[in-house]
Amino acid sequence: MNESTKRPSLLRLVRRPMFWGAVAIAALLLLNLIKDPAYLAISVNPSNGHLVGNLIDILRASAPILMIALGMALVIATGGIDLSVGSVMAVAGATAMEFLKSAGGDPGSAFAALGLSLGVAALLGLVNGALVAFVGLQPFISTLVMMLAGRGLAKVVTGGQNTNAENGMFRWIANGYVLGIPVVFLLAIAVVIVVGLVVRRSALGLMVEAIGINPKASRMAGVRPRGILLTVYTLSGLLAGVAGVFAVSTVMTVDVSRTGYQMELDAILAVVIGGTALTGGKFSINGAVIGALLIATLNKTVLFLGISSSATPAFKAIVIVVLCLVQSEKVRARFSRRRNRGAESGPMPQTALLKLGAEGKGAGA
Structure with a gap:
């Protein structure tokens, strides 16, 4: 592969938002590694054979x-x-904990x-x-109405109190391991693969993008937006319910005020970081995965660096703003123009100097 073919492929890679998410x-x-050289170390717990380390967390x-x-x-x-995804998480967690509080501890x-x-x-x-x-x-x-109503519904389900329960099988969802890897992450990846195959191997993904790009044109092309919108929002609620189960099964307690709190903001940030435009249209499932990993890494970094809780939002905002600026086409174009101007104002190329010398000789003759 020659240099001319390498350069366009590198440019395409750099222009992908998920690339900059991975860089972040x-x-x-x-x-974190600078602060603690052993930060990335992964070891095996001798008592149970589970992998432990910051990356696993x-x-x-x-x-x-x-x-x-x-x-x-x-x-x-x-x-x-x-x-409403944060509130739906709270409702799902509250429902599960209230049911398990009065039910038995069996797998059923x-x-x-x-x-x-x-x-x-x-x-x-x-x-x-x-x-x-x-x-x-x-x-x-x-969804704003549902965000407010869902949080109130979670309080109605639990009577406004934090609810805890005990069930070994339910706790295993978030705290179990398979081959040393957390079950909760394996389940999340399995869900991503299933949804990705359904969306990309069928016409559903194309219809979703068509509605986002131009609803009227998609309707004229035979796409029924109502059914697609109903499917997409139902799927979003279902996945928020899965997230709620993941959240409460970690400690087997639901806090109706804190479970899922501001998680909708993290979801939006993860999606934008991954390259999905807020104006609708094309989306990236792989980008959403990168964005979610970035948000989790950022949250872990904030705790590891000992940043105070009052300054945590500002630190997260700085990282996100810098990342969005790096992804911006306008910002990259402006830096490119400045580099070109610097190259034009630099030393005169040798070919231009030779040409001027030849013209000077001709004028002297």
Whole structure:
């Protein structure tokens, strides 16, 4: 491969937003590595054979973010937004904990709680989809209403109290290991693969993108936006329910005020970092995965560096703003123009000097 073919491929790679997301993850890990040279070390717990280390903790923490980012990517691709995913997480977690509190600790109760919580979450997503597709409300308004109503519904389910329960099978979802790797991360990756195959191996992904790019043209082409919107918002609610199960099964407790709090912001950031435009249209599932891993790495870095809780939002904002500026085509174009100007104002090329010398000789003759 010659230099001319390498350069365009490198340019295409640099222009991908997910590339800069991966660079940001590497930079954060390097920052932590500077503080602690053993930060990336992974060891095996001799008592149970599980892998332990900061990277394993990041993978575990990224699972719920990955779920809501995946659903958010599909919703934003249609030109909408889902602000209710954090509240849906709380409702799903509250439903599971309330059921398990009165049920037994057998595996059957765990599966029943799982099905009940995911069913409630999918129903809330279906309500969002119906408000957008059939009632005609703006996605921002309908999901904002659900965000407020969902948090109140979680308090109704638990009586306004934090609820805990005990069930070994349910706890295993977030705290178990398979081949030394956290089960919660493996489940999240399995869900991503399934959703990715369904979306990309069928016409669903194309129809989602068509609705986001031009709803009227897609309707004239035979795409029924109502059914697609209903499917996408229901799927977003279902994935938020999965994230809620991941969150509460870690400690087997639901905090109706904190579970899923501001997770919708992390989901939106992860999607934008991954390259999905907020204006709708094309989306990237791989980019959503990179974005979720970046958010989890950033949260872990904030704790590891000992940044105070009051300054944490500012630190996260700085990292996100810098990353978005690096991804911006306008910013890169401006730097490119400055480099070109610097090259033009630099030393005169040798060929130009020879040409001027030849003209001078001709004039002297």
